[in-house]
Amino acid sequence: MEPKEVAFCNMEWRIGNFVAVRLQGLFKEVDGMADFFAEFRGDHRWVMQTLLEVQRALEQRQWERALELVEALDRATGPHMEFEEKHLYPEFVPLVGQERVQEMLNDHGGAAQILQRVKGRLRQGALSDEEVAALKGDLQRFLRHAADCEGSALLAEALPPERIEELGRLLVSLRATGRPLTVYRGVAAAQD
Ligand SMILES: [Fe+2]
DSSP states (O other), X not given: OHHHHHHHHHHHHHHHHHHHHHHHHHHHHHHHHHHHHHHHHHHHHHHXXXXXXXXXXXXXXXXXXXXXXXXXXXXXXXXXHHHIIIIIHHHHHHXXXXXXXXXXXXXXXXXXXXXXXXHHHHTTOOOOHHHHHHHHHHHHHHHHHHHHHHHHHHHXXXXXXXXXXXXXXXXXXXXXXXXXXXXXXXXXXXXX
């Protein structure tokens, strides 16, 4: 009896292990897909929250704080938009057409110009009420882009799982460049 029991236990362990390995593989696949969406959507959420913080800093006349936040936005959106332009948006041409993809690319140029203008003004010191209102208008336009970009996450759901997994890795790896949007888009010098 003893050998049979051992054999049975061994078989049960093997089945359990097999199921565990299969589940591990399944979760790994799902994790890989989830990583891209979590990272991508997390970027948009962070941009929205930071833009709202900039607005609050402007309302409270905290000019240095507002500048720090806008510089952080510049650094974070550079790799994100570079990723979109080089890897994600080309995937959307068959889905929404070249014209729409070109509009999305043009929006990035507009966003870089907004950041450069806001940074430049904040570096000059205190702002008048009219200037605060103008900057808030600029920030609203930037926020509109972040909201529009959430639609890209929906379009990405149409891509094959292997490509989505690869996109997740590309998005994360591009962050290592640390190149601000204004530099990547050529509206500021590297040291600006
Ligand atoms: Fe985006």
